[in-house]
Amino acid sequence: MADEIILLDFWPSMFGMRVRLALAEKGLKYEYKEEDLRNKSPLLLEMNPVHKKIPVLIHNGKPICESLIIVQYIDEVWHDKSPLLPSDPYQRAQARFWADYVDKKLYELGRKIWSTKGEEQETAKKEFIECLKLLEGELGDKPYFGGEKIGFVDVALVTFSCWFHAYESFGNFSIEAECPKLIAWTKRCMEKESVSSSLEDPHKVHGFVMGMKKKLGIE
Amino acid sequence: MAEEVKLFGTWASPFSRRIEVALKLKGVQFEYIEENLSNKSPALLEYNPVHKKIPVLVHNGKPVAESLVILEYIDETWKHNPILPTDPYEKAIARFWAKYIDDKLWPAATKVLVSKGEEQKGVTEEIQEQLKTLESELKGKKFFGGESLGFVDIAANIIVFLLVAQEALGLMEILTEEQFPVLHEWYQRLVDDAVFKECVPPRERHLGFFKVRFGSSTASK
Numbered sequence: 001m002a003d004e005i006i007l008l009d010f011w012p013s014m015f016g017m018r019v020r021l022a023l024a025e026k027g028l029k030y031e032y033k034e035e036d037l038r039n040k041s042p043l044l045l046e047m048n049p050v051h052k053k054i055p056v057l058i059h060n061g062k063p064i065c066e067s068l069i070i071v072q073y074i075d076e077v078w079h080d081k082s083p084l085l086p087s088d089p090y091q092r093a094q095a096r097f098w099a100d101y102v103d104k105k106l107y108e109l110g111r112k113i114w115s116t117k118g119e120e121q122e123t124a125k126k127e128f129i130e131c132l133k134l135l136e137g138e139l140g141d142k143p144y145f146g147g148e149k150i151g152f153v154d155v156a157l158v159t160f161s162c163w164f165h166a167y168e169s170f171g172n173f174s175i176e177a178e179c180p181k182l183i184a185w186t187k188r189c190m191e192k193e194s195v196s197s198s199l200e201d202p203h204k205v206h207g208f209v210m211g212m213k214k215k216l217g218i219e
Numbered sequence: 220m221a222e223e224v225k226l227f228g229t230w231a232s233p234f235s236r237r238i239e240v241a242l243k244l245k246g247v248q249f250e251y252i253e254e255n256l257s258n259k260s261p262a263l264l265e266y267n268p269v270h271k272k273i274p275v276l277v278h279n280g281k282p283v284a285e286s287l288v289i290l291e292y293i294d295e296t297w298k299h300n301p302i303l304p305t306d307p308y309e310k311a312i313a314r315f316w317a318k319y320i321d322d323k324l325w326p327a328a329t330k331v332l333v334s335k336g337e338e339q340k341g342v343t344e345e346i347q348e349q350l351k352t353l354e355s356e357l358k359g360k361k362f363f364g365g366e367s368l369g370f371v372d373i374a375a376n377i378i379v380f381l382l383v384a385q386e387a388l389g390l391m392e393i394l395t396e397e398q399f400p401v402l403h404e405w406y407q408r409l410v411d412d413a414v415f416k417e418c419v420p421p422r423e424r425h426l427g428f429f430k431v432r433f434g435s436s437t438a439s440k
Contacts, residue, residue, distance in 0.1 A: 072310075090292070093288050
């Protein structure tokens with residue numbers, strides 16, 4: 001029996017993009033369902049009653065929620081192709097640690113960059129760059145966080161890169177000037193079909209954020 | 220080469236205690252180092268430069284940080300007495316609930332101890348809803364992990380800390396048998412478990428800890 005895979009998602013979500021990327025890496029066919037977050041579908045509310053959030057992966061009728069949990073699930077079920085996590089327990093722990101670090105820091109800081117002004121925004125920008133520099137240090141001289149191939153941390157982080165243009169524009173700063181190695185890594189990732197087909201156009205994302213700012217009454 | 224396992228923790232931290240439970244369930248010998256969080260050791264700062272927090276597990280000189288990451292590391296390194304299921308779907312569910320506990324229950328639990336009046340009432344209701352949600356996940360099992368303690372049960376040790384804190388501060392009891400018949404029974408089983416109960420802070424000292432830290436008496440500090 002063929003696998004039935006459905007992804008409930010919202011196009012600008014960097015979390016949803018992680019799942020798209022993992023599915024693409026594994027070469028999996030799936031049905032993509034776009035959610036209107038102001039009018040959530042009965043399916044989303046049924047499949048993620050606890051958080052009512054995207055992304056949700058529905059595999060043969062069974063839902064999995066939380067993007068990094070979904071990515072690990074995909075990696076474990078379709079373990080024969082393009083493994084995202086290493087096999088060594090210590091290296092797996094390091095990958096999980098850094099993916100968790102991305103989750104703990106980047107979304108909130110990024111949000112503050114486009115939605116606040118003055119000192120709050122400056123502090124967020126400074127911290128954001130510090131986080132990226134730390135990640136740059138972790139990347140070191142490797143082509144990818146996963147080593148020779150993209151791995152779990154690459155998947156966790158690269159989806160934020162299509163939001164960088166929006167952050168830079170609304171925050172009035174240059175990420176490349178501060179973190180050239182990291183930007184080089186994002187370009188390297190984008191050369192892969194799985195990445196370029198899973199990430200959104202940064203200009204579209206910029207337009208989306210502009211719309212959000214208008215709606216929230218932020219100039 | 221002999222295994223060298225060290226755990227940097229603090230006696231009153233549920234995150235630190237989680238690691239003790241896992242190591243003891245697996246019968247792993249370890250050296251415990253009590254940290255003073257207002258005067259962190261050079262070793263801790265070296266082993267966890269990113270967050271500078273406990274717990275940190277150091278296995279043959281290599282550090283692992285973040286309690287849920289450490290739990291998975293322990294489960295993958297010492298494979299007997301597994302704490303996570305082998306089935307990928309069941310594993311995803313376990314990870315989901317442990318994350319729920321850390322992302323929702325923990326912030327609400329710390330908030331309820333520092334808030335007052337209407338705000339405290341609101342957070343208390345939030346916690347009750349979260350406990351109801353957790354309760355529905357038990358589904359007739361002895362533990363979230365099934366017949367024995369698993370990943371989610373270990374993560375849920377936060378509930379023990381919450382209840383002790385509430386008692387220390389004279390707050391209304393949250394996990395009553397009337398409101399949560401199933402979860403209450405699970406809780407009794409959890410705190411009675413031979414391994415788990417070795418890894419709970421000594422009661423009187425723990426009550427005193429909360430009174431000093433969060434009590435609103437007029438006594439000067």
